[in-house]
Amino acid sequence: MYDGVEKVLRQHGLQVTAQRLAIMRAVSSRPHATADALTEDVRAIIGSISRQAVYDALGVLVDKNLVRRIQPAGSAARYEDRVGDNHHHLVCRGCGAMFDIDCAVGAAPCLTADNDHGFEIDQAEVIYWGRCPSCRKVAAASDTGNAAIRSGPSGKSKRRGTTGPSQV
Ligand SMILES: [Zn+2]
Ligand SMILES: [Zn+2]
Numbered sequence: 001m002y003d004g005v006e007k008v009l010r011q012h013g014l015q016v017t018a019q020r021l022a023i024m025r026a027v028s029s030r031p032h033a034t035a036d037a038l039t040e041d042v043r044a045i046i047g048s049i050s051r052q053a054v055y056d057a058l059g060v061l062v063d064k065n066l067v068r069r070i071q072p073a074g075s076a077a078r079y080e081d082r083v084g085d086n087h088h089h090l091v092c093r094g095c096g097a098m099f100d101i102d103c104a105v106g107a108a109p110c111l112t113a114d115n116d117h118g119f120e121i122d123q124a125e126v127i128y129w130g131r132c133p134s135c136r137k138v139a140a141a142s143d144t145g146n147a148a149i150r151s152g153p154s155g156k157s158k159r160r161g162t163t164g165p166s167q168v
Helices: 003-013 020-029 033-048 051-063 133-143
Strands: 068-070 078-080 088-092 098-101 125-131
Touching: 003 020, 020 033, 020 051, 033 051, 051 068
Parallel strands: 088 125
Antiparallel strands: 068 078, 088 098
């Protein structure tokens, strides 16, 4: 699939650069990653690249519709190369894990707004929120009153029951 990436870039009028190829590769091997995570992946592929350069390149790829940006409320933007099929996303409130939802029922489901306000609507973005199985397990464990700190990175001085990032 990577073989086609150069061609796709050219077809969209983009110069083929090592940076863009590496970013496309990183996005396709880790769907729904943040720009920060992608920066690390890209560095592993081509060596040093600034975070800003990755952000800029992602912006160009999003503009050209080669990469899709998903922006869940209160979270960093995520990127994926599954574009053009209007699929939706399921996000865990606990750990931020994100899954694709095909929403495959019927024709163009979720596209029908009850009032289109005169727009020509061509896309719907739905984000489902909830808790993933492992976060539910953690929540169930702490509900028993046995709030042992399992994997908190800084479980030394503060014991506050929850596993979220501790605040000051
Ligand atoms: Zn979770
Ligand atoms: Zn997706």
